[in-house]
Amino acid sequence: MLCPRSVFFQVALPTSGPYNCWLGPHFSSAALPRYVESTSSEKAWPRSGSLIYSRDIPSLDKMFTMRVLSIADDADIFSEWMNNDRVAKFWNMRGAKDKVHIPYLHKLEADEHVLTVIGSLDAERFLYAELYYVAEDHLAPFADDAGPYDRGFHVLVGNERLRGPHIVPAWLTSIVHFLFLQDHRTHYIFLEPRVDNEKLIGYLLTNGFKKVKEFDFPHKRAALMRIDRDTFFKVGPSQ
Numbered sequence: 001m002l003c004p005r006s007v008f009f010q011v012a013l014p015t016s017g018p019y020n021c022w023l024g025p026h027f028s029s030a031a032l033p034r035y036v037e038s039t040s041s042e043k044a045w046p047r048s049g050s051l052i053y054s055r056d057i058p059s060l061d062k063m064f065t066m067r068v069l070s071i072a073d074d075a076d077i078f079s080e081w082m083n084n085d086r087v088a089k090f091w092n093m094r095g096a097k098d099k100v101h102i103p104y105l106h107k108l109e110a111d112e113h114v115l116t117v118i119g120s121l122d123a124e125r126f127l128y129a130e131l132y133y134v135a136e137d138h139l140a141p142f143a144d145d146a147g148p149y150d151r152g153f154h155v156l157v158g159n160e161r162l163r164g165p166h167i168v169p170a171w172l173t174s175i176v177h178f179l180f181l182q183d184h185r186t187h188y189i190f191l192e193p194r195v196d197n198e199k200l201i202g203y204l205l206t207n208g209f210k211k212v213k214e215f216d217f218p219h220k221r222a223a224l225m226r227i228d229r230d231t232f233f234k235v236g237p238s239q
Contacts, residue, residue, distance in 0.1 A: 009177065009236040023181055024051040024067075048109070049073065052117065053178040057170045058239050062121040064174050069116040069128070071105050077125055078105065081158025090197055091156060092219075113137060119171055126159030127171055131179065139192055142215045142224060149185035152192070168203045169238035177237040180229055187229050192222040201225065208232055 024046065046052055049070040057064050069078070079097035081087050088094040095101065108116050113136035119127030131153045134146040143150075153175055157163050179189055193200045195214055204225045205211065212224040 005236050006233040010181070010233055022053055022055050022177065024053060046115075053174065055174055055177070055237065057121075057174075060121065060167065060170055063123075064170055065120050065123075066117045066129075066174070066178065067120075069105065069118050071102065071109065074118055074125070075102050075105060077158070078128060081128060081156060084158060084160075087156050087158055090194060119175075121162055121167075121170075124159065124162065126162035127155065127157050129153050129155040129175060131175075134188075134190055138217070139190060142192070142222075143188075143190055143226075145188070146190065147185075147187055149183050150188040150190065151179045151183075151186050152190040153179070154191075165203075169207055172203060172207055173232075173237040176227060176232055180232060189227050189232075191225040192217075193225065194220045195223045207238070208235065 046068050048068050051065060051067045053064075053066040055064050056062075075097060079101040082091060082093045082095070082101055093100060093104065105116065108114055108130065114130050114132040117129050117131060118125055119129065131151065133148075134140055134143050134150045134152045135148050137152060139152055140146065143152075155171075155175065157167075157171075176189055180186055191200075191204060191209070193204075195201075201211070201223055204227075207227075208231050209225045209227045212226050214221060214223050216222070
């Protein structure tokens with residue numbers, strides 16, 4: 001049997017049973033895709049702390065996992081990361097955990113358009129991301145060709161031990177992989193980094209993203225970066 005790489009990485013099998021694939025148990029139901037229109041009270045996000053994605057990274061000899069952020073378990077490390085000088089430059093969220101960071105996380109937890117996640121390598125936490133539907137985000141007016149099921153994310157690496165160009169492709173393409181698997185109707189994935197975040201923009205360009213344009217948010221000048229499903233799965237997630 002011959003299975004093209006582009007097909008293999010689109011097989012969204014559950015992580016239980018005789019086959020071990022990428023999506024967590026929350027997505028193992030035949031009811032996929034999980035997206036529910038905003039007018040509904042059922043958003044169907046996985047619960048706090050739930051595993052949503054796991055993938056072995058051969059080049060690192062480590063397992064990359066993503067789970068839904070738990071305020072009880074992750075607020076301390078989230079606050080530590082936000083007070084890191086490198087992170088604060090782009091996120092502008094330096095402050096006290098109880099006054100700034102926990103209220104922010106509670107606000108996002110109640111927001112049905114965004115899912116907050118923690119990424120780990122071999123169970124060592126190193127990454128925070130916010131995953132969202134573009135149509136429900138402040139990016140929507142600037143992403144003219146975004147469809148109702150297209151996605152975007154904000155991301156930071158807070159763990160200084162797990163930074164570097166040899167690690168970036170693993171987590172970057174894994175997040176994109178997860179978003180495409182979660183909903184087969186997703187065609188584009190967008191990011192909108194600050195135009196002076198040259199390092200992140202460079203990583204995106206190296207891993208299949210294209211720069212669509214520059215535009216102005218009230219708080220920053222941003223670069224609109226985009227990758228489509230066909231481009232991504234021709235190569236698949238980084239190994």
